[in-house]
Amino acid sequence: MSGFQATELTNIIEIDRNKCKGCDSCKAFCPTGAINGKYGAIHSIDQEHCIFCGQCLINCPFGSISDTVDTVDVVIEKLRNKTITVVAVTAPSVRVAIGEEFGLEPGTLTTEKLYGALKQAGFKVLDANFAADHTILEEGSELVAKIRHYLLQEPAQHQLGPLPQFTSCCPGWVLFAELNCPQILPHLSSAKSPIQMAGALAKTYGARQIWQVQPEMMYVVSIAPCTAKKFEASRPEFVSAARYWRQQGHSAVYPDVDTVLTTRDLARLLKKLNIDFNRVEPFADADNPLAQYSGAGTIFGNTGGVMEAALRTAYYVISGEELPVLEYTPVRGLEGLKEAAVAIRDAGTGQTIRLKVAVVHGTKDHVRPVVEQVIAGRSPYHFIEVMNCPGGCINGGGQPINPMGTSWLGKFKALLPWH
Amino acid sequence: LVQDRSKYIKLRARGLYRDDVQAAVRQSHHNPGLQAMYKSFAGQPLSQLAEQLFHTGYIDRTGL
Numbered sequence: 318m319s320g321f322q323a324t325e326l327t328n329i330i331e332i333d334r335n336k337c338k339g340c341d342s343c344k345a346f347c348p349t350g351a352i353n354g355k356y357g358a359i360h361s362i363d364q365e366h367c368i369f370c371g372q373c374l375i376n377c378p379f380g381s382i383s384d385t386v387d388t389v390d391v392v393i394e395k396l397r398n399k400t401i402t403v404v405a406v407t408a409p410s411v412r413v414a415i416g417e418e419f420g421l422e423p424g425t426l427t428t429e430k431l432y433g434a435l436k437q438a439g440f441k442v443l444d445a446n447f448a449a450d451h452t453i454l455e456e457g458s459e460l461v462a463k464i465r466h467y468l469l470q471e472p473a474q475h476q477l478g479p480l481p482q483f484t485s486c487c488p489g490w491v492l493f494a495e496l497n498c499p500q501i502l503p504h505l506s507s508a509k510s511p512i513q514m515a516g517a518l519a520k521t522y523g524a525r526q527i528w529q530v531q532p533e534m535m536y537v538v539s540i541a542p543c544t545a546k547k548f549e550a551s552r553p554e555f556v557s558a559a560r561y562w563r564q565q566g567h568s569a570v571y572p573d574v575d576t577v578l579t580t581r582d583l584a585r586l587l588k589k590l591n592i593d594f595n596r597v598e599p600f601a602d603a604d605n606p607l608a609q610y611s612g613a614g615t616i617f618g619n620t621g622g623v624m625e626a627a628l629r630t631a632y633y634v635i636s637g638e639e640l641p642v643l644e645y646t647p648v649r650g651l652e653g654l655k656e657a658a659v660a661i662r663d664a665g666t667g668q669t670i671r672l673k674v675a676v677v678h679g680t681k682d683h684v685r686p687v688v689e690q691v692i693a694g695r696s697p698y699h700f701i702e703v704m705n706c707p708g709g710c711i712n713g714g715g716q717p718i719n720p721m722g723t724s725w726l727g728k729f730k731a732l733l734p735w736h
Numbered sequence: 737l738v739q740d741r742s743k744y745i746k747l748r749a750r751g752l753y754r755d756d757v758q759a760a761v762r763q764s765h766h767n768p769g770l771q772a773m774y775k776s777f778a779g780q781p782l783s784q785l786a787e788q789l790f791h792t793g794y795i796d797r798t799g800l
Contacts, residue, residue: 410752450764455782606769611767
């Protein structure tokens with residue numbers, strides 16, 4: 318299929334012809350116009366334009382759309398194989414939504430229950446919130462290097478892309494940019510997404526220093542609110558750990574992230590293993606350095622969360638002081654485009670820079686204009702956070718399908734309160 | 737009747753902000769486990785090893 322590389326998973330989202338009522342709700346949510354079918358007729362996904370975000374899936378009033386990639390049984394088999402170290406990389410958004418699959422209110426924070434359930438199932442944990450902190454250090458350093466070079470006119474110590482810098486943690490956004498506006502790609506941070514960093518880290522540092530196991534005897538399972546993550550993990554370039562070990566004489570070939578389970582998939586896995594989430598023994602995993610995370614890391618699941626986390630660190634790195642109020646509210650909330658200007662005094666030169674940032678979510682309505690501004694050379698921003706899904710990853714295509722989110726008003730475009 | 741589609745989203749977001757407020761460490765640069773990883777493994781952000789393992793490139797798919 319054109320636009321994709323050989324090993325990549327595609328056709329991840331499909332509409333069931335027998336269940337589709339042709340109500341057009343899905344089209345109201347599709348960011349890339351990748352759904353064919355007139356109102357009243359059976360709809361289908363245009364697989365060459367689909368970015369696998371699953372917005373159609375979680376908003377279909379009839380449950381006619383499904384995620385075709387199901388590796389729950391494969392993971393259970395790996396868990397049962399005691400020679401394999403199975404590592405769960407748990408995204409921030411999972412801990413505030415998995416409870417919904419077991420009768421809890423949306424937003425119930427269930428981290429220790431989640432860890433306990435995963436432990437009972439036989440997983441080790443590398444929390445993606447730890448990896449989020451890791452992403453901030455890598456991407457934040459990249460941003461600071463660009464600030465020092467472009468805004469403070471200092472010579473560059475690394476090869477640097479241009480400003481404005483876009484975040485690169487959203488696989489739907491990355492695929493969207495690659496398919497539709499490749500001119501923007503030099504602006505994307507070179508940092509991998511937290512989960513992909515976690516896979517590479519698990520099979521190198523994790524293998525050698527934390528769990529003391531052979532990397533080829535590890536199986537990394539990303540647990541994500543996101544169907545596009547299934548595509549991301551299959552990208553052929555994400556074999557960094559195997560490449561690292563080949564330089565040291567090993568010969569095995571394997572991906573950094575072996576498979577992805579959505580929040581919904583994980584709930585099914587736990588039910589198959591007869592693990593009652595509500596009764597599970599909570600587990601803090603306090604002795605595990607890879608389960609340690611900061612508040613900045615956990616807010617990655619919210620629109621504006623990556624930006625806020627990055628600002629807390631960029632401010633500190635440049636000024637030598639902590640951001641006076643850590644809750645940076647201008648980048649919070651459900652407005653489609655949020656802007657802020659942060660004054661930061663550079664400790665080295667005494668100069669004050671005004672870092673202009675933007676946060677966009679909802680590719681369908683808000684991302685394109687920001688991208689077009691950058692391509693036209695008119696962007697007022699230095700740093701832009703992009704999340705494909707309205708509200709951020711917490712409302713991703715892999716999350717529990719919430720009945721609070723299913724409304725339909727006949728044949729109209731489903732109204733979103735933030736329009 | 738239009739239901740408030742954003743209610744569950746706001747509840748989940750609030751859950752994560754609560755996780756932030758009650759965290760012992762609030763900033764990524766103060767994460768002790770992460771500092772230990774850099775010290776004993778990757779060196780510092782943007783090091784050669786970090787570039788190799790934690791950074792990537794992108795693909796113009798319009799030509800594929």
